[in-house]
Amino acid sequence: MGRLTGGDPSLLRRINSAVVLHALRATDCATLTEVTRVTGLSRPTVEGVVEGLIEAGLVVEKAAEEGAARRQGRPARRFRFRAEAGHLLGLEIGPHRVAALLADLDGRVIGAQAQDVGETAGADERLGALHAAVAELLRRAGVPRDSLRAVGVGTPGIVEAGGTVRLGTALPGWTGLGLGERLSRSFTCPVLVENDANAAVVAEHWKGVATGTDDVVFVLAGLSPGAGSLIGGRLHRGYGGAAGEIGALHLLGREATPERLLSTTDEPLHPLDEQAVAEVFARARGGDPRALAAVDRFIRRLVHDVAALVLALDPELVVIGGWAAGLDGVLEPLRRELARYCLRPPEVALSLLGEAAVATGAVRLALDHVEEQLFAVEGAVTARR
Amino acid sequence: MGRLTGGDPSLLRRINSAVVLHALRATDCATLTEVTRVTGLSRPTVEGVVEGLIEAGLVVEKAAEEGAARRQGRPARRFRFRAEAGHLLGLEIGPHRVAALLADLDGRVIGAQAQDVGETAGADERLGALHAAVAELLRRAGVPRDSLRAVGVGTPGIVEAGGTVRLGTALPGWTGLGLGERLSRSFTCPVLVENDANAAVVAEHWKGVATGTDDVVFVLAGLSPGAGSLIGGRLHRGYGGAAGEIGALHLLGREATPERLLSTTDEPLHPLDEQAVAEVFARARGGDPRALAAVDRFIRRLVHDVAALVLALDPELVVIGGWAAGLDGVLEPLRRELARYCLRPPEVALSLLGEAAVATGAVRLALDHVEEQLFAVEGAVTARR
Numbered sequence: 222m223g224r225l226t227g228g229d230p231s232l233l234r235r236i237n238s239a240v241v242l243h244a245l246r247a248t249d250c251a252t253l254t255e256v257t258r259v260t261g262l263s264r265p266t267v268e269g270v271v272e273g274l275i276e277a278g279l280v281v282e283k284a285a286e287e288g289a290a291r292r293q294g295r296p297a298r299r300f301r302f303r304a305e306a307g308h309l310l311g312l313e314i315g316p317h318r319v320a321a322l323l324a325d326l327d328g329r330v331i332g333a334q335a336q337d338v339g340e341t342a343g344a345d346e347r348l349g350a351l352h353a354a355v356a357e358l359l360r361r362a363g364v365p366r367d368s369l370r371a372v373g374v375g376t377p378g379i380v381e382a383g384g385t386v387r388l389g390t391a392l393p394g395w396t397g398l399g400l401g402e403r404l405s406r407s408f409t410c411p412v413l414v415e416n417d418a419n420a421a422v423v424a425e426h427w428k429g430v431a432t433g434t435d436d437v438v439f440v441l442a443g444l445s446p447g448a449g450s451l452i453g454g455r456l457h458r459g460y461g462g463a464a465g466e467i468g469a470l471h472l473l474g475r476e477a478t479p480e481r482l483l484s485t486t487d488e489p490l491h492p493l494d495e496q497a498v499a500e501v502f503a504r505a506r507g508g509d510p511r512a513l514a515a516v517d518r519f520i521r522r523l524v525h526d527v528a529a530l531v532l533a534l535d536p537e538l539v540v541i542g543g544w545a546a547g548l549d550g551v552l553e554p555l556r557r558e559l560a561r562y563c564l565r566p567p568e569v570a571l572s573l574l575g576e577a578a579v580a581t582g583a584v585r586l587a588l589d590h591v592e593e594q595l596f597a598v599e600g601a602v603t604a605r606r
Numbered sequence: 607m608g609r610l611t612g613g614d615p616s617l618l619r620r621i622n623s624a625v626v627l628h629a630l631r632a633t634d635c636a637t638l639t640e641v642t643r644v645t646g647l648s649r650p651t652v653e654g655v656v657e658g659l660i661e662a663g664l665v666v667e668k669a670a671e672e673g674a675a676r677r678q679g680r681p682a683r684r685f686r687f688r689a690e691a692g693h694l695l696g697l698e699i700g701p702h703r704v705a706a707l708l709a710d711l712d713g714r715v716i717g718a719q720a721q722d723v724g725e726t727a728g729a730d731e732r733l734g735a736l737h738a739a740v741a742e743l744l745r746r747a748g749v750p751r752d753s754l755r756a757v758g759v760g761t762p763g764i765v766e767a768g769g770t771v772r773l774g775t776a777l778p779g780w781t782g783l784g785l786g787e788r789l790s791r792s793f794t795c796p797v798l799v800e801n802d803a804n805a806a807v808v809a810e811h812w813k814g815v816a817t818g819t820d821d822v823v824f825v826l827a828g829l830s831p832g833a834g835s836l837i838g839g840r841l842h843r844g845y846g847g848a849a850g851e852i853g854a855l856h857l858l859g860r861e862a863t864p865e866r867l868l869s870t871t872d873e874p875l876h877p878l879d880e881q882a883v884a885e886v887f888a889r890a891r892g893g894d895p896r897a898l899a900a901v902d903r904f905i906r907r908l909v910h911d912v913a914a915l916v917l918a919l920d921p922e923l924v925v926i927g928g929w930a931a932g933l934d935g936v937l938e939p940l941r942r943e944l945a946r947y948c949l950r951p952p953e954v955a956l957s958l959l960g961e962a963a964v965a966t967g968a969v970r971l972a973l974d975h976v977e978e979q980l981f982a983v984e985g986a987v988t989a990r991r
Contacts, residue, residue, distance in 0.1 A: 533835075
């Protein structure tokens with residue numbers, strides 16, 4: 222590290238700037254004396270850095286904002302991080318709807334917008350609905366598009382590092398779609414595309430039911446469950462971005478297809494959509510024996526898939542989210558069966574964020590990106606992982 | 607880091623010592639000038655550190671060893687790391703045998719010893735056989751017991767951080783056994799206990815078929831398969847040490863037990879041991895249709911368990927080892943089925959280390975421990991993960 226002090230002065234300025242910004246962001250507001258104490262930097266250095274941050278729009282003097290309400294004598298000047306200096310978007314693309322969250326640079330959500338989309342809508346129609354939702358959200362919040370610093374996106378499918386959907390059978394026209402590239406045309410800031418279950422596990426860890434644990438599997442329970450995992454607090458994407466795609470296990474073909482699983486007749490359920498499944502569940506609640514048997518098969522399948530994940534990964538906590546999480550009687554059988562068959566059963570909890578999980582995770586991914594940019598130099602110094 | 611130069615001089619000495627040792631260990635031997643260049647330390651510092659390392663027995667002057675074969679003039683003194691300054695043991699405890707490998711501080715194996723144990727042997731008898739094998743190995747190699755710096759152990763079962771077997775159904779009397787504590791009575795150095803599949807994946811990554819990849823699942827394929835995983839080059843133990851215990855998946859009970867799976871009659875196969883299974887496989891090779899069907903069921907079960915691991919983790923490479931790896935016709939069905947059903951099929955390879963995988967991994971774990979001790983300070987400075 223000694224090289225830095227005698228070396229590149231602009232690098233040193235960037236480090237000091239990141240350190241001061243970090244200190245200010247961690248508090249509501251602070252005096253120069255406080256920043257000097259926390260950072261270990263000299264007073265002239267802190268003064269210079271804060272001036273630069275004010276010019277960049279990232280810091281503001283608090284007294285200057287609040288006008289002339291001063292006490293006797295000259296009070297110490299106080300400064301704060303301007304979380305409103307930029308904005309983030311968290312987008313969710315799903316089979317039935319698209320949704321967008323708008324947040325400030327502290328990750329505080331300041332607006333939301335969703336729009337229904339038909340299950341059969343193609344990629345153009347689906348992305349069109351997303352663009353409309355984003356435009357409406359920005360308009361209502363009065364946030365100009367160029368204030369956006371990063372956009373996170375959660376989507377079904379296996380997502381490659383460049384934001385292309387390698388495989389996405391849940392949405393028409395999705396496999397092979399250059400989603401990151403398509404969305405980047407509408408934004409001047411970076412667009413980060415992530416698998417929806419991966420975004421959801423990040424969200425539950427950030428502000429959901431998993432804030433206290435770093436080893437979490439989030440099961441996006443639908444007709445074909447997918448999962449996102451944190452291992453030691455970090456997203457486990459897998460070597461090819463396909464980790465957690467446990468729904469494919471039934472494709473092994475020696476077990477019934479979901480269409481047969483949920484059928485109450487001798488014929489496969491067709492079309493297999495959420496409405497048809499909801500009807501089966503409603504009939505089961507009404508006591509129909511064939512519907513009860515179908516629901517039992519469905520839950521057993523889900524338990525099996527979740528057990529496979531748990532045995533492979535051994536998480537501390539399994540969070541059940543997505544459409545099937547709302548069904549009666551999913552959680553208890555899961556807990557009971559995992560306790561019976563897993564060598565060390567994890568805790569099982571329902572998603573706290575529910576429908577907002579994917580978009581909230583997308584906000585967090587955008588925030589991670591911005592924080593990396595703002596604090597990258599400091600990150601390198603403290604070897605933050 | 608600036609604090610160090612003005613701060614604790616003994617810490618600084620330890621850092622410098624670790625840096626010099628690391629540099630010497632990376633080469634066959636080196637002159638003080640070379641060490642000075644590589645480490646960036648001053649010549650007097652290097653001289654002082656090397657003297658200290660010679661006193662500690664970790665470094666030796668090469669000319670001093672080789673006698674008076676000197677050229678005209680005074681040649682530069684050359685120094686080397688003394689890999690023989692201490693030794694490591696890698697132990698394997700299995701259902702049929704115990705095995706021990708002896709290695710030097712470079713991890714080079716210099717001796718091996720194995721001993722058969724009956725499947726029904728209790729913990730005392732099994733550990734007795736292990737102690738006898740270790741004693742014989744040390745005696746033959748002429749290595750005194752107090753030269754051991756660390757002992758690694760690979761065992762079936764879920765191993766807690768303290769070396770206690772939390773659950774180990776594969777060996778009689780194993781669940782609840784304080785294995786680390788029991789073995790520690792025989793050694794003055796640290797004893798590190800690890801699940802056998804975890805040890806095996808470390809071994810294949812170190813000197814086996816997985817040297818080129820950091821995302822590996824090793825399947826210890828037996829009657830009930832277990833797995834060890836590296837994620838980003840690091841062992842993934844799971845929150846409670848139970849990651850990869852995929853064999854329990856069949857316990858979900860809605861599939862046949864292994865006894866029924868491998869039966870060629872209407873009755874469960876009893877006792878279900880490797881000899882009985884080998885007979886079924888032999889009859890299958892002879893064309894017996896019921897044996898062929900049983901083998902087919904067995905391989906399908908293995909494929910299913912491996913598929914569950916692959917879908918959960920998405921590794922780059924799956925290594926098949928253990929007893930069932932030697933069976934005809936295991937690898938091709940695995941490759942074919944994974945390619946059909948996994949969204950991004952991994953490579954599949956047979957273990958290169960075979961029967962030696964677990965003990966070799968145990969050596970590596972012992973070596974990791976010693977390296978951490980020798981280079982811990984340097985590790986902290988460079989923030990090695």
